[in-house]
Amino acid sequence: MTDAAQDPDELGAAFDRLLEDYVRHLTLRRNLSEHTIRAYRGDIATLLRHLERLGHSSLDDVDVRAVRSWLAKQQTLGQARTTLQRRAAAARVFLSWAHETQRASHDPGASLRSPKAARRLPPTLEQSDADAMLTRAIAAVEDGGGAVAERDVAILELLYATGIRVSELCGLNLSDVDQERRVIRVLGKGNKERTVPLGAPALRALTGWLDGGRGELADAGSGAAVFVGERGRRIDPRVVRRVVHRALGLVEGAPDLGPHGLRHAxxxxxLEGGADLRSVQELLGHASLATTQIYTHVSNERLRRAFEQAHPRA
Known part of the structure; x- marks a missing residue:
């Protein structure tokens, strides 16, 4: 195929090999998830296509201005600041790798700065809405909802009680549940393992599911999965999201949130109940305390609203 006939979304041979080498590095050396590798690949492919349009066929003659022009182009296309921030970080890591592995004569990303992302308060759930959601779910079991209703109660109780990610919930195995100690073992990001305590309602719901409903839905293909779908296979994150959206949809005035919304809540x-930030960080499995601190902004914002509404001289 001639250059004139080349698909504009295709990379030239040199950059295509470079991208494949980098993806192989991410897969074999960094032990990243498929989702993360897919995101990195997409970001770097976009960068390399931009560099080709500027006339570059290798990284040796690329400078930081060329990389900045790529980010500027993304901004004109309406990309959010958080997306630009992620892509700038991806470019820095990629260009550093290329230099360290002698695929580039220098590192044009060393002086690249990320756009500052506006910190927005994550939507969250009032405690009364969480109580109403769980009360309705439990009532569905008591009204004869069967195995699926038992499973959904256990999912909702576990997500809200532990704050685990939806991927962590779907990955739970029977051996990860210690009913005597009232804890679960979770495999989080970067294959980091942590132990999370269970409250009495969550433990009761989980025990009810394991002793009852799971036996009705599980089959030979279920393996050791704690949660299974109606066809007996390990539950899919999309099913869990539907469970949460449906449960909150039954609560009048509650925001439409997914599993991550219950993690926020x-x-x-x-924190509103007096827990210290470091403990919450450990429970959530955050690598950095700065990630956990966003929830202090949520609490402070609520305090500010309460002050402005109630104080005579606010």
Whole structure:
């Protein structure tokens, strides 16, 4: 195929090999998830296509201005600041790798700065809405909802009580549940393992599911999965999201949130109840305390609203 006939979304041979080498590095050396590798690949492919349009066929003659022009182009296309921030970080890591592995004569990303992302308060759930959601779910079991209703109660109780990620919930195995100690073992980001305590309602719901409903849905293909779908296979994150959206949709005035919204709610309600930030960080499995601190902003914002509404001289 001639250059004139080349698909504009295709990379030239040199950059295509470079991208494949980098993806192989991410897969074999960094032990990243498929989702993360897919995101990195997409970001770097976009960068390399931009560099080709500027006339570059290798990284040796690329400078930081060329990389900045790529980010500027993304901004004109309407990309959010958080996306630009992620892509700038991806470019820095990629260009550093290229230099360290002698695929580039220098590192044009060394002086690249990320756009500052506006910090927005994550939407969260009032404690009364969380109580109403769980009360309705439990009532569905008591009204004869069967195995699926038992499973859904256990999912909702576990997500709200522990703040685990949806991927962590779907990955739970039977051996990860210690009913005697009232804890679960979770495999989080970067294959980091942590132990998370269970409250009495969550443990009761989980025990009810394991002793009852799971036996009705599980089959030979279920393996050791704690949660299974209606066809007996390990539950899919999309199913869990539907469970949460449907449960909150039954609560009048509650925001439409997914599993991550229950994670936000758990963290916010812990802090409002007096838990210290470091403990919440450990429970959520955050690598950095700065990630956990966003929930203090949520609590402070609520305090500010309460002050402005109630104080005579606010």
């Amino acid at each position: 758990m963290a916010t309600h812990l």
